[in-house]
Amino acid sequence: MGRLPEGAPDGSPDGLTVFQGMYIFIPWNVILGTGGIIQFGRALELSPSQQLETNMTSRRGFLRVVGTSAVILAAGGVGLTQCDPMPEEAVAAWKGPAPSVKDPRVRALSFALLAPNPHNRQPWIADLREPGAITFLCDRSRMLPETDPYSRQIMIGCGAFLELLRMAAAEQGYRAEIAAFPNGDWPDNTVGDQPVCRVAFVADQSVARDPLFAQVLKRRTKRGAYEATPVSAAEAGGVEGVLNGLPVRFGWTGEPGAMNRLRDIARRAWVIEVKKDSTYLESVKLFRITGPEIAKKRDGLSFHGPFFWWMNALGLVSKETAMAPFARQQAVDLIEADLKTPAFAWIVTPVNDRRAQLAAGAAYARATLRATEMGLSTHPLSQALQEFPEMLPLLAEHKRALGLPAGDTVQMFFRLGRATPGEPAPRRPLTEIIRS
């Protein structure tokens, strides 16, 4: 495994010393770490040859970075490190619905939209025109065609959404009767414009409340380094226990040899995704850089804090600079923090149709809520599961490394361990997903 610079516990220098000496900005760490400048400011110390390369490839940019560092240090010195926080309105959904919201369907949707979902695309439409029911559709303008060519991950996000919807309905004394594909299945490997499901809200005071519901507002995807403390068999068993009854299998490991093999595959998969223009560009287009853009879009991958604010103001961090070879190489290197995990876990289905993908989404939602309940963090690493052609050999190798037959589908592969909680991810306002 590549060595990270000395410094903070995860091997990163602390947020302010980052900018002293020969450190340089790494855009991708916004994706890998969330929070304030300390996490966002993670950087790599450049070797002499890298410094030379930097000077040669982007001398002007480099000089501006060094100059900017002084400005940011000065800003920190005069108390501006709080500038460019996560906009409150972008994360308001994490407070739950206002008491003034009375329609049980709308209340339930307010929780459902907090579901984990790939690239935070939130591809959800809830049609409320039929009283007492929700017709749930997948928003085809929010797909990930390069990294998720068959929309498998998108469907997992939909499954997670429906599981939270079901829990939130039960909490209010409604049984959510979910009928998948009521107007017929979509053609293979496509997302149609027919509904994913119709959800009838049936009043039933005897419906079982789900204890996991208490974690919905607390759950976060946590990126960056995790503590080395092992995950116990009892903890992994606790996660597996909440998947009973779903048509999925759960696996996990913390065994050092297996962990190293899986880290190596995750690293190579990451390189493939970042080095291919179209797959990396798909993520870059979803970069939301600084508070105003985050507040406007409320989806995608958030970059904020004083560091990004200054870099953006100086033209050094933007969607265009992120595609430059130097920035991309740094993005490649930054996977190392995400490989610091004491355990990996995975969710597998024997078939890979739309219903199985929805079930995998429900399973992942439940697994991550149970982990939250136990004080554990989770973070999917999906690169090796992606079905674009260049990834397929690694997808097969990954499955073999997990000891699975070729016919199985690894729907989710994620880190499990202890870490300081991450910040909430933005959500679009409910009004944007409701049709009434």
Ligand SMILES: Cc1cc2nc3c(=O)[nH]c(=O)nc-3n(C[C@H](O)[C@H](O)[C@H](O)COP(=O)(O)O)c2cc1C
């Ligand atoms: C199917 C699926 C795949 C995902 N893959 C990744 C991934 O490869 N890397 C990552 O950092 N997060 C991944 N995530 C997490 C999402 O980015 C995250 O759920 C989203 O940004 C919203 O943030 P939240 O979970 O904190 O609410 C994935 C989530 C789902 C449901």
